[in-house]
Amino acid sequence: MYHRYDAVIVGAGGAGLMAALQASRQARTAVLSKLYPTRSHTGTAQGGIGAALGNVEEDRWEWHAFDTVKGSDYLADQDAVEAMCREAVDTVYELEHMGLPFNRTRDGRIDQRRFGGHTRPDPKDPSKRIAVQRACYAADRTGHMILQTLYQQCIKQGVTFYDEFQVVDLLLNDGVCCGVVAYEIATGELHVFHAKAVLFATGGFGRMFKITSNAHSLTGDGLAIAYRRGLPLEDMEFFQFHPTGIYRMGILITEGVRGEGGVLINGKGERFMERYSPTLKDLAPRDIISRAIYTEIREGRGANGKDFVYLDVTPATVNRYFQQDGVDRRITAHDVETKLPDIADFCRTYLGVDPAKQPMPIQPTAHYGMGGIPTNVEAQVVIDSRNTPLPGFYAAGECACVSVHGANRLGTNSLVDIVVFGRRGGKKMVEYCQQADLTPLPAETDGPARAEIERIKANRATEAAGKIRATMQELMMDRVGIFRKEADLSQAVSKIRALKAEYEKVGVRDKSARFNTDLLETLELGYLLDLAEVTAFSALNRTESRGAHLREDFPDRDDANWLKHTLAYLDGENIRLDYKPVVITKYEPQARKY
Amino acid sequence: MRATIKILRFNPEVDKTSHWAEYQVDTEPNEQLLNVLHYIKWNLDGTLTLRRSCAHGICGSDAMVVNGRNRLACKVLMKYLGSSVTVEPIRGLRVIKDLVVDMEPFMAKYKSIMPYLINDEDPGSRERPQSPEERERFDDTTKCILCAACTTACPSFWANGEYVGPAAIVQAHRFIFDSRDRGAAERLAVMNEWSGVWRCRTIFNCVEACPRDINVTKAIGEVKKAILFDEV
Numbered sequence: 054m055y056h057r058y059d060a061v062i063v064g065a066g067g068a069g070l071m072a073a074l075q076a077s078r079q080a081r082t083a084v085l086s087k088l089y090p091t092r093s094h095t096g097t098a099q100g101g102i103g104a105a106l107g108n109v110e111e112d113r114w115e116w117h118a119f120d121t122v123k124g125s126d127y128l129a130d131q132d133a134v135e136a137m138c139r140e141a142v143d144t145v146y147e148l149e150h151m152g153l154p155f156n157r158t159r160d161g162r163i164d165q166r167r168f169g170g171h172t173r174p175d176p177k178d179p180s181k182r183i184a185v186q187r188a189c190y191a192a193d194r195t196g197h198m199i200l201q202t203l204y205q206q207c208i209k210q211g212v213t214f215y216d217e218f219q220v221v222d223l224l225l226n227d228g229v230c231c232g233v234v235a236y237e238i239a240t241g242e243l244h245v246f247h248a249k250a251v252l253f254a255t256g257g258f259g260r261m262f263k264i265t266s267n268a269h270s271l272t273g274d275g276l277a278i279a280y281r282r283g284l285p286l287e288d289m290e291f292f293q294f295h296p297t298g299i300y301r302m303g304i305l306i307t308e309g310v311r312g313e314g315g316v317l318i319n320g321k322g323e324r325f326m327e328r329y330s331p332t333l334k335d336l337a338p339r340d341i342i343s344r345a346i347y348t349e350i351r352e353g354r355g356a357n358g359k360d361f362v363y364l365d366v367t368p369a370t371v372n373r374y375f376q377q378d379g380v381d382r383r384i385t386a387h388d389v390e391t392k393l394p395d396i397a398d399f400c401r402t403y404l405g406v407d408p409a410k411q412p413m414p415i416q417p418t419a420h421y422g423m424g425g426i427p428t429n430v431e432a433q434v435v436i437d438s439r440n441t442p443l444p445g446f447y448a449a450g451e452c453a454c455v456s457v458h459g460a461n462r463l464g465t466n467s468l469v470d471i472v473v474f475g476r477r478g479g480k481k482m483v484e485y486c487q488q489a490d491l492t493p494l495p496a497e498t499d500g501p502a503r504a505e506i507e508r509i510k511a512n513r514a515t516e517a518a519g520k521i522r523a524t525m526q527e528l529m530m531d532r533v534g535i536f537r538k539e540a541d542l543s544q545a546v547s548k549i550r551a552l553k554a555e556y557e558k559v560g561v562r563d564k565s566a567r568f569n570t571d572l573l574e575t576l577e578l579g580y581l582l583d584l585a586e587v588t589a590f591s592a593l594n595r596t597e598s599r600g601a602h603l604r605e606d607f608p609d610r611d612d613a614n615w616l617k618h619t620l621a622y623l624d625g626e627n628i629r630l631d632y633k634p635v636v637i638t639k640y641e642p643q644a645r646k647y
Numbered sequence: 648m649r650a651t652i653k654i655l656r657f658n659p660e661v662d663k664t665s666h667w668a669e670y671q672v673d674t675e676p677n678e679q680l681l682n683v684l685h686y687i688k689w690n691l692d693g694t695l696t697l698r699r700s701c702a703h704g705i706c707g708s709d710a711m712v713v714n715g716r717n718r719l720a721c722k723v724l725m726k727y728l729g730s731s732v733t734v735e736p737i738r739g740l741r742v743i744k745d746l747v748v749d750m751e752p753f754m755a756k757y758k759s760i761m762p763y764l765i766n767d768e769d770p771g772s773r774e775r776p777q778s779p780e781e782r783e784r785f786d787d788t789t790k791c792i793l794c795a796a797c798t799t800a801c802p803s804f805w806a807n808g809e810y811v812g813p814a815a816i817v818q819a820h821r822f823i824f825d826s827r828d829r830g831a832a833e834r835l836a837v838m839n840e841w842s843g844v845w846r847c848r849t850i851f852n853c854v855e856a857c858p859r860d861i862n863v864t865k866a867i868g869e870v871k872k873a874i875l876f877d878e879v
């Protein structure tokens with residue numbers, strides 16, 4: 054079936070819905086999502102959205118920008134960071150005006166909490182930086198409230214949705230974007246959406262790892278589809294492991310737990326972060342803490358001699374350390390229950406542990422892809438080292454790389470990213486639609502997608518995708534995880550290539566047209582394999598350590614050679630790499646200490 | 648531990664009626680039922696069809712009837728289910744395939760209660776003030792994930808598909824009791840219609856079914872009271 058719109062938005066998480074609210078005011082807009090919008094993974098975000106409101110203590114957006122740049126290990130583009138941190142403030146107010154039920158301070162303002170890597174100058178000694186309360190939150194379901202609120206506004210505004218439509222191809226004609234091809238899950242029909250402008254907001258790809266906080270649906274579709282159409286992917290070697298996932302399950306325990314005073318404890322009962330980050334301790338950025346946890350485990354100080362440590366937010370422990378650190382705050386069991394109700398629920402459900410009474414067993418969990426489809430600050434997709442935009446194509450949210458997170462994202466900055474750049478993207482699309490003509494469709498529209506589906510359906514090897522997926526996930530976890538080195542990475546690349554060859558033979562038992570998730574999961578595995586290959590390949594190539602990318606064989610940051618973004622292109626069967634410079638405005642790279 | 652999983656299956660493209668299929672699996676006590684269903688799909692029978700995404704009880708995709716009760720497959724562990732487990736689609740909505748039902752009627756009811764903040768006053772350039780107590784007033788109902796476990800566990804809904812159902816009332820409550828909202832009268836009018844809140848017979852199935860521990864019956868009671876006494 055053929056549809057025509059001005060603007061098509063793919064993805065209905067925070068980024069897609071924010072873009073839709075903007076675009077649909079002035080352009081005929083359709084939102085396509087493989088999930089019902091409220092099922093999007095934005096809904097699982099827990100801890101908060103960062104904005105320098107200064108409601109609880111003095112704060113400025115410039116400090117937020119500095120923290121973000123430093124947290125990124127100086128790989129973020131500073132013009133983009135400044136735009137994001139400045140607009141974060143108004144965007145949070147806009148969300149409140151839309152009805153978002155933030156927690157409140159006693160005087161009725163939006164309440165804020167501490168989060169890793171977010172600081173302000175110490176009033177007693179401005180050369181030092183101390184943790185700041187910057188994360189605006191709604192209990193520990195901030196993402197849920199953002200997603201619900203944005204969807205509510207879309208209902209109010211009458212936005213057109215195509216729910217459970219899975220996009221399988223991007224249409225380009227002579228270097229201009231002109232639409233997408235989507236598979237209607239309920240019927241199996243392919244639809245061509247012809248449009249002036251397309252925005253991808255398809256979220257992350259954490260499912261390439263075994264232990265992950267990411268939903269089963271986070272398979273990097275948007276990235277892989279763009280990549281297969283010849284567009285580059287930026288900085289794919291940087292994948293964030295969040296320090297605190299539930300042991301063996303990967304379910305996230307928000308950094309907000311440590312923001313409320315929780316501490317990490319090793320097998321010997323030590324608060325080990327004191328050794329790794331004397332100033333910020335348990336609120337150091339994620340790359341540093343995840344590495345510290347693994348170092349403890351490697352050196353035999355895991356809990357019970359195993360590969361986990363404890364996160365302890367019991368009032369007795371927290372208050373003891375508050376006292377020791379001279380912090381004049383105390384928490385109660387009631388605070389744990391009311392400020393972290395979902396965390397308490399997860400712990401009871403999955404661990405049989407009450408976090409107000411017992412510590413939680415945790416291990417780092419694959420969480421967030423800093424890399425993605427390269428864009429400029431207007432969310433326009435750019436396709437080379439000179440930042441040439443591809444007319445009509447936009448991307449925002451976790452699938453995009455602006456880059457505001459560089460080599461390591463700070464907590465609370467993804468929710469900022471999705472709403473700020475979703476909004477910018479939506480606005481820019483409207484401008485573009487008002488002046489651009491509809492580009493004719495290319496000769497081939499849904500043909501390639503149909504051929505791929507038929508190819509899979511004709512294959513004989515049923516129930517084979519699951520094994521390939523599991524092998525890939527283990528491989529990525531073991532060899533392309535927190536500690537990396539050449540031998541592991543090159544083995545990973547060749548093994549992934551072998552898995553890709555095996556994937557060519559994967560078939561499906563389900564041949565039906567209706568709700569064929571056997572088929573869709575197989576397509577998604579193909580995307581993940583492509584992205585796993587690019588991730589391992591880019592990691593092998595970057596011979597330095599920066600942010601989340603730690604090379605044991607190249608332990609130092611190397612600004613002389615590597616203060617640049619990686620661009621990876623699909624070139625026939627191979628990956629071709631190129632680079633582009635980092636935008637530096639006023640924050641000169643410095644050694645990164647906390 | 649060994650378990651037998653009996654799943655009510657139906658693919659209208661090939662089946663005339665639904666039928667039970669049985670699978671034997673090795674599982675662990677702390678395993679999520681969702682993992683077991685994935686094991687079946689990925690190893691034994693790729694045609695098994697269900698919705699799921701987040702895998703920890705937040706996205707609301709995988710409500711199903713497990714051993715006779717509405718549960719999220721990702722939020723129930725095998726140790727609570729015993730060695731013989733039955734799994735069926737949630738009731739009262741048309742089955743599309745296996746455990747996947749048509750959510751459109753449910754979403755239409757949700758939309759009917761105007762689920763968005765109504766307030767045309769100029770909010771100014773900063774946040775609208777709200778005290779912690781005012782915020783607390785509707786906290787419980789903000790937790791709803793639209794999984795439909797409550798509505799499809801409700802005998803009043805089974806008896807009368809027109810009933811807006813507990814989930815929509817919970818959503819209405821979330822706005823009616825928000826001090827920033829000005830749409831209470833409009834929403835209470837919808838709630839007062841014959842398909843509205845009075846269909847609730849206080850059977851409490853919804854409370855038992857809610858995976859978010861929302862006190863649904865209490866919320867419904869508060870909405871009823873708001874209609875009767877015209878105050879929120």
Ligand SMILES: Cc1cc2nc3c(=O)[nH]c(=O)nc-3n(C[C@H](O)[C@H](O)[C@H](O)COP(=O)(O)OP(=O)(O)OC[C@H]3O[C@@H](n4cnc5c(N)ncnc54)[C@H](O)[C@@H]3O)c2cc1C
Binds near residue numbers: 095099257
């Ligand atoms: C457990 C958890 C907690 C987090 N907590 C925080 C936090 O406290 N603060 C913070 O800042 N960040 C947090 N993050 C990160 C942040 O939540 C995400 O990065 C962000 O929400 C991503 O939003 P998005 O809009 O880009 O994508 P998503 O919300 O993931 O949405 C993706 C959308 O794309 C659609 N889609 C995907 N593929 C296709 C396709 N092929 N066709 C059609 N549609 C498609 C999906 O249906 C979905 O609607 C957290 C992440 C996790 C996993």
Ligand code: FES
Binds near residue numbers: 704
């Ligand atoms: S998969 Fe998200 S609620 Fe179960």
